[in-house]
Amino acid sequence: MARDRGGSVAMCGGVLSGAAGNSDGGAGSPFLAGAPSPGGAMRSAGMNLSPAQGGCLHLRRLVRREHPPASLSASLSRDLLDPPLQTFPTGEEGGRGGKEESSVRDAKYGFEPLLSARPLIIDHPSFFAQDPGGLQAREGRIARTRAPTPSAGTAAGAPLRHMAFERLGEALRGLPASQGCLLLLLCLLAAVHLGKLLLQRQQRRRQGQRRAPPGPFPWPLIGNAAQLGSAPHLSFARLASTYGAVFQLRLGRWPVVVLNGERAIRQALVRQGAAFAGRPPFPSFQLVSGGLSLAFGGYSELWKLHRRAAHATVRAFSTGSPATRRLLERHLVGEARALVALLVRGSAGGAFLDPSRVLVVAVANVMSALCFGRRYSHGDGEFLRLVGRNEQFGRAVGAGSLVDALPWLQRFPSPVRAAYRAFRDLNRDFYGFVRGKFLQHQRSLRPGAAPRDMMDAFIRLQREQPRLQLEHVPATVTDIFGASQDTLSTALQWLLIFLIRYPNVQAKMQEEVDRIVGRDRLPCAEDQPHLPYIMAFLYESMRFSSFVPVTIPHATTTNTFIMGYLIPKDTVIFVNQWSVNHDPAKWSNPEDFDPTRFLDENGFINKDLTSSVMIFSLGKRRCIGEELSKVQLFLFTSILVHQCNFTANPNEDPKMDFTYGLTIKPKPFTLNVTLRDTMDLLDQAVQRLQAEKAANENQLSANA
Structure with missing residues (x-):
């Protein structure tokens, strides 16, 4: 694409592609009526495009070299972090504001043609007030669409990633050191936890699993440990009323399946005794x-x-x-x-x-x-x-x-x-x-x-x-x-x-x-x-007190099924005897x-x-x-x-x-x-x- 120092523009939807920008357009291009059309803007950038070329104008990145208004800076900062696409309806007057006006605007605001992964919205009032070219909306309402994002690793995506890291660094530098370290640690743990969940899901699919036992969401690092409280056997019974007699938890790094009720427990410990006879390698x-x-x-x-x-x-x-x-x-x-x-x-x-x-x-x-x-x-x-x-x-x-x-x-x-x-x-x-x-x-x-x-x-x-x-x-x-x-x-x-x-x-x-x-x-x-x-x-007395409420934890010795759920090998098994005695x-x-x-x-x-x-x-x-x-x-x-x-x-x-x-x-x-x-x-x-x-x-x- 040809460009000058004043700015960088591109047509959405494939109307303008690289330097091959010489084509004619119709009168129905989606730009604001009365505002400079893509054709005028493109001609100011050294491109021969008609005013009605049509498509979606992408202002990839705008950086003011001198001192833009504070409100404009705030708007630009906000939009750089989340820049959705802005489209403007245009009419016959869309070509107004030729090369001279565009050059004045470019010189005043110092726009550089830097590509970003997503387009920028220029909708702050202070921007239009300072615009000598009169880029103003006479009619219509700004409509939001989503623009295609450049693939990772391309030259278009690199500047955005670079700025994102710069913004993150500035935000962290503004925090106390302890809070910054904690925030980074939590982000890392969340990413690792998400990766493990995705990996486990892929492994279960490869094993042909039909379904795993339901259960509450496990938090990173601690799993469901905080949900057990001071009386885990009572917590297990409450969770069973929501998820059923067989449900799963995660305690730290250990996958746990909890068995409640006589039917589930007998099916596991009696009918499949060898499969549930292991012990976990707890310290x-x-x-x-x-x-x-x-x-x-x-x-x-x-x-x-x-x-x-x-x-x-x-x-x-x-x-x-x-x-x-x-x-x-x-x-x-x-x-x-x-x-x-x-x-x-x-x-x-x-x-x-x-x-x-x-x-x-x-x-x-x-x-x-x-x-x-x-x-x-x-x-x-x-x-x-x-x-x-x-x-x-x-x-x-x-x-x-x-x-x-x-x-x-x-x-x-x-x-x-x-x-x-x-x-x-x-x-x-x-x-x-x-x-x-x-x-x-x-x-x-x-x-x-x-x-x-x-x-x-x-x-x-x-x-x-x-x-x-x-x-x-x-x-x-x-x-x-x-x-x-x-x-x-x-x-x-x-x-x-x-x-x-x-x-x-x-x-x-x-x-x-x-x-x-x-x-x-x-x-x-x-x-x-x-x-x-x-x-x-x-x-x-034994029934009422249930003084051994949950047995010593078991572990599965092989992949097995219970009540339609797959229980993988080496899963920790909690047997809630209290649930049987108080059923x-x-x-x-x-x-x-x-x-x-x-x-x-x-x-x-x-x-x-x-x-x-x-x-x-x-x-x-x-x-x-x-x-x-x-x-x-x-x-x-x-x-x-x-x-x-x-x-x-x-x-x-x-x-x-x-x-x-x-x-x-x-x-x-x-x-x-x-x-x-x-x-x-x-x-x-x-x-x-x-x-x-x-x-x-x-x-x-x-x-x-």
Whole structure:
């Protein structure tokens, strides 16, 4: 295109193209009537065009060399950032304002013929007021159209990009340094996040995906972590009401699919158990049990062998034989006696006490006796520090934990870094404690002797299963000891809350145990089938509290489908057990505490309903200590209601708040405990069981 120093013009729609500008036009060109026509402007630029040439005149870029009015500068700056196309209707007078007038205008304003990617609107009043050529609109209205944009990398696009960066630099220089850096970081994160989303969409299309689970929009860097709140299981239930039983989230860099409701959970964990049996490679999981955890370890053939062996050993020490059941009962009665004595002593004179600490030690002592063959005093500070950090453990590995969702926060001073370090220290101390017991048992275990406890049983098992590493023994015992005492102590806290919040339920339980067991002995494991109301109370407590609201996070081991949605391999899976236990389609009035819902018309336990309570998970990751836990819960509960009365503190809010983690624990509460009779039955039972233990030890020594 020929051009002079005065300006640069081009015809839109292909009427004028480069230097080939000699053509004739008609009278209907889209320019303002009475304004200089393209022909006149082009002739002033050295081009032979008729006034009615027609098309859209593009003023690509206007730069005033001297001092244009301030309002014009503002208009030009605004239009350079967003320059839509302006077209003007023209008539017969469009050619007015010849070369002389155009030259005057060009000299006055110093327009340079710089190309830009998009046209500029010249519509500011001050421009027309200063224009000696009289470029004014007599009639018609400015109509906006969109002009074609030069392709990237062309000479026409380069100046605009250059100016855009200059403008951005000027804007950033006007900001404080911290705000500028933050703005640049956010822009970069948004671009990276958008690129990842586009890449994932392309990958899903290549895989032939029909549709992914719906879900809320994930924000850059943090994903949906901010939407989970302090009670993720409740947030999952609310999101399920919007997106359905299966929906997806993103926590940091982790893709997460949440399963709600019994149908979706059973389809995944039972019908496709192997596909959903993995564990995500979360940083916290690698710290548990020396990195060889059965509960937190990955799914493999070795893991399956490990689990079968561990399950058989735990079952042998819970319900496997009358001898092992008697051993469990002996340990538990001794701890129940110590627990009742401490609760009654703390309630002397009508006082109210917090039962959480004594419950933790009582349950931990039962598991310590089963695993290591010894118990600890309630005043043992070292043991109490070891077992008193369950809440720290649960917060770190619970579903939605920021320790795993946003591990990069560990690089900066933050609560996440403090939580991770506390979790690391906790696991180091806990595993060190158990490993010390393992080394002691290795030295003292006699060949051919009967196992004294679970540690002995696992050592012998490892010798029979060479594929299991020796370090699997302390790792497995750490899992059993840690998980059982945390779960059971939390469950007992909820049981006591329900006893004091619903005194009529407590009275019915006491009436049943008195009628079936009597007042001349303590309840035992053989009484369980004959105490249906107590069992109904236990199942309703598990259902209502859902004290394990979301299982340990799973991961998919292969690409799979569930309820029509594709779940890619290595997707993190959250299983919302709370949604099953509070599903109004299954439970009438699920927010009411009512043990009788588990009883049939004849007063017996409805086993179909009890099997629907979801606490210990399902499928290949089902808790191996489920039977052991239920036996202990029954014995503790039946002995406590047989021996004691429990009263709530009237000065406390009856609302049952909780703190979230792998288990949800009730907020601290106090109660008063009094004996229904005396401690004689408990004292006699402990003496009798101790005599049995001594007799068994003497017999073993004689046989050896």
